Amino acid sequence: MKLKVIVGSLAFLLSASAMEAQEKVIDLKFVQTSDMHGNYFPYSFTLQKDWIGSMARVAAFVKKERQHYGENLVLMDNGDILQGQPSSYYYNYIDTVSTHVCADMMNYMGYNVGNMGNHDVETGHNVYDRWINECNFPVLGANIIRTSDGEPYLPPYTIMKRSGIKIAILGLITPAIPAWLSENLWHGLRFDDMEESARKWMKVIRDKERPDIVIGLFHAGQESMMIGGKYKENASLDVARNVPGFDIVMIGHDHIADCKKIANVKGDSVLIIDPANNAELVSNVTVKVKVKHGRVRDMEVKGELTDMNAFTPCPDFMAKFSPQFTALNEFVSKRIGYFTKTISSWEAYLGPSAFVDLIHELQLEISGAEISFTAPLSFDAKINKGDVRVGDMFNLYKYENMLYTMMLSGKEIKNYLEESYYWWTNQMKSPWDHLLWLNDNFSGHDDRSTFKNYSFNFDSAAGIIYTVDVTKPKGSKITIVSMANGKPFSMDKMYKVALNSYRGNGGGELLTKGAGLTAEDLTKRLVSSTDKDLRYYLMQYIDEKDTIVPKALHQWKFIPEEWTVPAAKRDGRLLFNRE
Structure with missing residues (x-):
């Protein structure tokens, strides 16, 4: 009997071992x-x-x-x-x-x-x-x-x-x-x-x-x-x-x-x-x-x-x-200049701002262009009044874009802006509507969860005087009054335009869907490109001038102002807790 038990136990152990191996x-x-x-x-x-x-x-x-x-x-x-x-x-x-x-x-x-x-x-x-x-x-x-x-x-x-x-x-x-x-x-x-x-x-x-x-x-x-x-x-x-x-x-x-x-x-x-x-x-x-x-x-x-x-x-x-x-830490702590006032990117979503217009001024100066396009690249960045350091430049300009200079007609410039402000602004039906085109479940914490579209495509212009009528549909929002120097603006004339390389290659499709250019057109319209990124030139620019007096150029505005000014204040409070 004992022998049978031992044999049975051995058989079970062998069987279990075989299963484990398998x-x-x-x-x-x-x-x-x-x-x-x-x-x-x-x-x-x-x-x-x-x-x-x-x-x-x-x-x-x-x-x-x-x-x-x-x-x-x-x-x-x-x-x-x-x-x-x-x-x-x-x-x-x-x-x-x-x-x-x-x-x-x-x-x-x-x-x-x-x-x-x-x-x-x-x-x-x-x-x-x-x-x-x-x-x-x-x-x-x-x-x-x-x-x-x-x-x-x-x-x-x-x-x-x-x-x-x-x-x-x-x-x-x-x-x-x-x-x-x-x-x-x-x-x-x-x-x-x-x-x-x-x-x-x-x-x-x-x-x-x-x-x-x-x-x-x-x-x-x-x-x-x-x-x-x-x-x-x-x-x-x-x-x-x-x-x-x-x-x-x-x-x-x-x-x-x-x-x-x-x-x-x-x-x-x-x-x-x-x-x-x-x-x-x-x-x-x-x-x-x-x-x-x-x-x-x-x-x-x-x-x-x-x-x-x-x-x-x-x-x-x-x-x-x-x-x-x-x-x-030593690299980013290096002083490059001084700002006489604090500048913030949130203001750029609600109208002309010192934050974005500093980039416009730099692009126009470097390129010698007549008109500049750029967007706010950060949702709620700030550079404080006082000494400005290398690290601040990554707040001011987020990406390693080059600066392009391209030739665009007046009509293409208008259509470019029509596309930008279409993605940017709500078509207001009443004075109580949002100025900005927001997601249904916006958070106010970052651009991607707040805005309906990518905010790095919200390009404004400098070098021209224009209005943006937020009650109008795409194609009818933009009215270009004149060049910034008071000279007439013509839809048929070709203008020298400064913009970043992402945009100049078709990024955001403001030049393609908006201005109507093909990929082949973009190459033909390119006049020049910098060999270093825009942030490098921003640092050089500030270092040379040492003291910067940031200011909004006020070359464009949202209209009708009786609607847009209160709406901008409401959206500023809602999204950024500021106005």
């Missing part, structure tokens, strides 16, 4: 950052105070998660990491000898893969090529193609194994870059359609690599649209739905946090996840893989967005990069 569960973790925009330290070098999000907080989160997942944690970045803060600018253009602080930090944190974003391309070949070469991991770009031979400029995808599970990650970027950036920044390259590229490389990945998990790392948002009549922008959802094979699609670019599942054309579930910007959130995806007889039999995918502001910046990270922090 079936096991593997837990994988995928962490995505995106649109960090130079927010490496938990400190704003622009505002010179402690700041939200940051790579330092991500480092603390990843360190904690690796204690559980070890090598089964895959850390990835989805682009727009090289632009937006003095920390990136300094290592892009000032200290070009040291290892780029971004590459240094990402290597230290053990990033496994990166992807290119449009603002990374905006830094120019010298910057992004250097950064890519310094990264100890692949930076992807399946639809970034060399024009010389038609081959990908960067690896289209990467393959990695974790606990025997084969993972493929395909990287794509929005192809609309030629509509925003001057060709000298991406010379020798083209940007192919995302969906066509995904179909091509999915076939290669499936046939050649035979992975267990396929992840899309797409620097593009969700709401697809055509830009410049030929570039499909924000096509991530289209790709996820129409190109079967993706298990997870990590997206970015649009700064809109989201986490959801959709069905592709075959009915398979695809997780879509976007951590917005500034490393305030990360995409936190857990994949539970069931393996039997050495093959994946089942997979459970769960995603969530994890708040990095709940984490204390990693002390080891901060200690490691303290020399870079010191160098950056």
Whole structure:
């Protein structure tokens, strides 16, 4: 009897052991950052105070998660990491000898893969090529193609194994870059359609690599649209739905946090996840893989967005990069001049402002143009009266745009402004309406959740006297009275116009949809471009003059004033708590 029990027990143990050998569960973790925009330290070098999000907080989160997942944690970045803060600018253009602080930090944190974003391309070949070469991991770009031979400029995808599970990650970027950036920044390259590229490389990945998990790392948002009549922008959802094979699609670019599942054309579930910007959130995806007889039999995918502001910046990270922090602080603290009054960007949404008109004056002076176009680039930025420092310039001018000079007719200038103010202002039906065109559920906390349209497209003009009738529909809002010097303005005359390179390449479509120019027209109309960004010239301008007396030029106004003046005060109180 005892013998039977022993034999039975051995049989059970052998059977259990065999089952264990045949079936096991593997837990994988995928962490995505995106649109960090130079927010490496938990400190704003622009505002010179402690700041939200940051790579330092991500480092603390990843360190904690690796204690559980070890090598089964895959850390990835989805682009727009090289632009937006003095920390990136300094290592892009000032200290070009040291290892780029971004590459240094990402290597230290053990990033496994990166992807290119449009603002990374905006830094120019010298910057992004250097950064890519310094990264100890692949930076992807399946639809970034060399024009010389038609081959990908960067690896289209990467393959990695974790606990025997084969993972493929395909990287794509929005192809609309030629509509925003001057060709000298991406010379020798083209940007192919995302969906066509995904179909091509999915076939290669499936046939050649035979992975267990396929992840899309797409620097593009969700709401697809055509830009410049030929570039499909924000096509991530289209790709996820129409190109079967993706298990997870990590997206970015649009700064809109989201986490959801959709069905592709075959009915398979695809997780879509976007951590917005500034490393305030990360995409936190857990994949539970069931393996039997050495093959994946089942997979459970769960995603969530994890708040990095709940984490204390990693002390080891901060200690490691303290020399870079010191160098950056010295850079932004350098005095360049003096302002006799405080200027604020919020005023620019409600009428002429000293904030925007300072940029107008600079653009006119540098270019020798007759007319200037520019928009407020920050929702609620301020430069205080007193000494002005390098860091303040990142508040005044947010992007690394060049200054273009172009030839436009009077009619094109009017139509350009019609498009701008259509996106900017509400068509008022009564004195109690909003002056500004606001989202239905506006927050008053930032431009993207407050305004119906992107505020970086709210261009005003200097050099001409004009009115904006907010009771009229698009096409009838703008009346140009004269040139600012009192001379007549003619719809048929060609004028020399100063504007930033983003706009001059078709960005925001004010020149294309508004003025009616084609992409080919834009190239022909270009007279000149600066070789350095506008912020550089702003710093030079202030440094040379030392004392700046900021003032609104008052060359345009909203009408009828009996409606618009009270409406501006109401909207100022509502959105900015000011009037």
